[in-house]
Amino acid sequence: MSIKFLAEDDRPREKFLLKGKNSLSDSELLAIIMGSGNRDETAVELARRILSSVDNNWHQLSLLSVKDLMKFKGVGEAKAISIATALEIGRRRASQEVLEKPIISSSRSAYSILKNHLSDLRTEEFWAIFLNQSNKIIHITQLTQGGINQSIVDIRILFKTALEHFSTGIIVAHNHPSGNLKPSTEDLTITQKIKEAGELLNIQLLDHLIIIQNSYFSFSDEGLL
Template identity: 35%
Template sequence: MLIRSLPEEERPLEKLIKSGPGALSTTELLALIIHTGTRDNSAIHLAEEVLSICDDGLRGMGSIGLDELLEISGIGTSKACSILAAVELGKRMAVSHGARRVALTNSDEVADLFMEELRYEKKEHFKSVMVNAKGEVISVDNVSVGELSSTIVHPREVFSQAIRKSAAGVILVHNHPSGDPSPSDEDIETTNRLVRGGQVLGIRVLDHIIIGDGSFSSLRAMELIK
């Protein structure tokens, strides 16, 4: 059924104008992002198709890729990019809201800050969270994307922004696409290499948090940081 054939009060756009976005279902919100349907299928039907290919429904949209979206009949490059842009905005909002001059006091707070952004990523994302002497977040630097190694995550890449922003310490964060946050030998080796680099510069590596799918590891809590 085409959206224009629905009663006016059931159309997503009219419903949002009248009652606000909270009144819309996930499918209806996604239909507004998709914006238009095709000759055979409405935007609502296309939204249902998108959600159907996501593992665990809406939660799985965090890891959906361009190629997967383009396999859906009726979803072209423009619609796919609109969906991916909306998902990315959601991730950034979650991080920016939580990172605004909050004082991070434990590993759970750090993990909460990045869990929804990183748990669905299919590649390893390595971040440096810079904090001041009070433990308040100054900035978050995206250090690298790809398999974690001492070559990619070099001290100069991690500490260059920390020096510029006069950070007192950094908290390292990266994800494991497998969903298992257990630290590897490479994780531990790289972490302690960065700890040594920080000691030379007078910038403490406070912790290294590894994000999995709904769980995390803290190398500090595991006493793996020397």
């Protein structure tokens, strides 16, 4: 009996997608790693039996060798290696420190991050930094790539990305290949539209930077927000 014949709420992969990874039991997580059970057991049942043999302790399970795991009916070499690999990834993850997300504290700190992406380009690009409530960076992405003097951003895509990353603040930026730091009429218009859209969604536009090779213009610093 394979996973696809189980009740939908008991299918580990579907449950992962519908309810999230935190909803899965240890046996369901192990079942996803293995992919299938044996002739007499579903993957979940086999996983439950394997975990029971080590008192449901992941550390104890990680001590089993590939040969030890292959002693369970339905666990061949490929499954045993998959289990051992997943446990090794978990061990390495636990040994690493969580990377601290950079904090944007000023237009200068935003510029220092974005200048490497925008300062030396021959065509105009539009980028965005997405921040949490502590002004820590969640995500950075390029939104558009345009011509010599214009790169139009789709505001719907900008805020779709912000919502996907649960962002509460954004900083947008684009470059002027001409080297002119003065905002154009189009720059002023799009900035206002982004600001107004953000107010509706409770996502604050913190700044808009225009970047050239060795300098930048900040809408926030200049009181244009």
